[in-house]
Amino acid sequence: MTLLDGNEAVLFRLLVAFFGEDRVIPHMSLHAVCGGGLPADLSADIRGEIEKLSSRKATEWARGSKCLFTIVDQQDSPRLVMEFFQNFDRVIDLTDLHRRRMMPAVLSAARILYVTISADELGDIMDPGLDYGLADFLQTHLDLTESASAGD
Numbered sequence: 001m002t003l004l005d006g007n008e009a010v011l012f013r014l015l016v017a018f019f020g021e022d023r024v025i026p027h028m029s030l031h032a033v034c035g036g037g038l039p040a041d042l043s044a045d046i047r048g049e050i051e052k053l054s055s056r057k058a059t060e061w062a063r064g065s066k067c068l069f070t071i072v073d074q075q076d077s078p079r080l081v082m083e084f085f086q087n088f089d090r091v092i093d094l095t096d097l098h099r100r101r102m103m104p105a106v107l108s109a110a111r112i113l114y115v116t117i118s119a120d121e122l123g124d125i126m127d128p129g130l131d132y133g134l135a136d137f138l139q140t141h142l143d144l145t146e147s148a149s150a151g152d
Contacts, residue, residue: 007084007119010126012069015082018134019071028070030106031062033078038062039109046105053098062106065099078112080142085116115141 004012004026015024031037038047038058047058054061071080081103107114117137124132 007122008068011082011084011117011122014122014125014134015069015071023072025070025072026068027066028078029063030065030067030103031059033067033070033081033112034062034106034110038106039111042106042109046102046109050102050106053102061099061102065103067103078110080113080115081107083114083116084122085118113142117141 008026012024012026042058050058050061056064067081068083069081070078071082073079083100083103104114115138121137124130125134125137
């Protein structure tokens with residue numbers, strides 16, 4: 001059973017309503033998202049920085065790094081990772097900070113889109129008084145023409 005906090009549960013329900021229940025996978029490892037390894041296109045500099053910051057092999061780091069929500073296509077191939085933006089206003093978790101710093105580069109090398117959402121943005125999406133939904137949010141945060149061609 002997957003445990004989600006309040007905002008995560010709301011976002012999960014929103015993503016399931018938008019993409020479909022079979023298309024939203026919570027807590028998938030970055031290793032699995034990238035097809036069972038790190039992308040071949042990932043630069044040696046990024047691999048080295050991952051190993052330096054995590055004190056582990058880059059593949060071990062990827063196995064231990066979880067993506068909050070992964071959206072897959074009809075062939076079950078990951079296309080989008082969506083996570084909450086961490087503002088570290090109370091506690092700075094260095095492990096999570098390093099993971100979030102490396103995640104965009106790794107996902108980009110794997111040609112998987114990455115977007116973060118803040119609690120305030122989620123609140124705007126859920127506000128019935130605003131004419132702003134998940135599609136609007138994704139359109140402003142992603143180049144949808146790029147994502148459409150990535151599925152080709």
